[in-house]
Amino acid sequence: MEIKNVAVAGTTESSDIMFIINQNENPNIEIELQSAVDKQYGDHIRQLIRNTVQQLGIKQVKIKAIDKGALDCTIKARLITAIFRAAEDNNFDWKVIDSWNA
8 A cells, every 4th residue: 555645534632643644755654643641652652553554554654643642443543544545545444453453
């Protein structure tokens, strides 16, 4: 899957997270996280983002995340939505997420 344009998903409301996805000229996954709970959960959130992106087969992307206390399931759902919007792909099978948790 290839990132084709900038896309956004989520909000900055309490218990949510907003993702801004963009192309990356460098061949890596770049994550910028803004979170009030960064000291407690920042490493976990970054790893969850990285794992989700890798499971989608993305190797080159810039991700900006503005977290307002989102749960893991919300983080994954918002991130997947933003990535598929950025890739202009409307064919995601949400059932595949169940296999990621196995």
